[in-house]
Amino acid sequence: MGIIVNGTDVALPDDPRVSLLDLLRERLRLSGTKKGCDQGACGACTVLVDGQRILSCLALAVQYEGRSVTTIEGLGDEGALHPLQQAFIEHDGFQCGYCTPGQICSAVGMIEELRRGVPSHVTADLAATAIPHSRDELRERMSGNLCRCGAHNGIMDAIAETYGAETHAEAAE
């Protein structure tokens, strides 16, 4: 058994040292997923494994045998953008774009966690099963994705609009 990447079965690397990130970028030529730090600190390499967001730079590809990996290439393409991709364009959610695929994959995983009721550092009531889609919650939950260009406000607006939270402008009113 190999790894399923965006719906296609892919062979595992022979060398167990190959990270999931390098498998995607160097072997499969899926260069949407980015290598920022290669040490878990930036989030640029975020992908979804069975719907959960993880860092592909700290993952050995062999660990993910039989699992289903979704990268930015699997979320949308030029003819049919993912709603978040469209929202990032509309809200200036990027400048250089290097962090963007990681931001978008992360946000897709994030919203599932929020809907499931996973608490965050800013969740006031741990006993609550429904957690508000507030800006503070979204910001904290996206804090594993850094943006060197400082596009955070646009990123937050794109995510907030797509997932029905208040936007920056509304919060400021």
Next chain:
Amino acid sequence: MTPFSYVRAADADAAVRHSGVDAKYLGGGTNLVDLMRETIERPGTLVDVTGLSAEITETDGGGLLIGAAVRNTALAEHGLVRRRYPMLARAIVAGASPQIRNMATVAGNILQRTRCAYFYDRAGSRCNKREPGQGCDAIDGFNRMHAILGASPACVATHPSDMCVALAALDATVHLSGADGERRLPFADLHRLPGDEPDRDTVLQPGDLITAVELPPLPIAARSTYRKVRDRSSYAFALVSVAAALSVENGTVTDVRLALGGVAHKPWRASKAEQALCGQPATEATFRAAAAAELAAAEPLRDNAFKVELAQRTMVAVLGELAEVEVLGGGA
């Protein structure tokens, strides 16, 4: 990375069978893969133990048995953890990032290694933890993040885990499996102070496998919390952190659990402060005195004297919050 072979263990017995002299267990890989890339860890074999129990089950007395392979997110998200041991859920979500917490396992979190920058700098720095006998560049170096309690002339590193601070306060027990069979160890006895063997983070022997962590039934923990002070509001290691549970009756402290993070080579159970609190009035003066008692033995380094006061203030603030007592001009 040095070449290694990879095997996946179906269960604890298989994992222990696979473990050899130069093998290491692999959880989520979020610490080990990084250290292997830096060639600080150079195992010949990786035994993947994410197939071990990932279950959280209630024990007879009302405690919890947490499988070693439970992911950090799953533990923080669990209803019983949130209701009965809120400090544990809070500590976990204060650590790392959501992506890392989705990968990280309970056992891996416990056995993560220090983030001392000199430990990481294999090419340029001396470190007794990495190379015993080499010397320690942190003691006279940039040591703002380092220990103020229980350090030694050989090593002043801190243990970086948030989750472990809560486990220390909660009187957890670690279930182990090794060459000589199964055994249990109080969590408080697992991590070591550096002494003259800073290369040994814990009392575990090579091949020892963590199979589970057990939380005792602890009604006091239902009213507990975790506070972390760091350089930015998210995704940063603790300068100082406090896990606390407090019970107050008629204005008197009847029971308390208190542990500190970011201050020592191990998660630091604040037993002196606990003693100073029990039976005393739940007032700011008591909290201050208790915090001072715990930090009396602090030996700060060049850059981290601020931690001595910071740790005390954070303890006072957290106790004030739990006791609903006004402290530090508004901590409650």
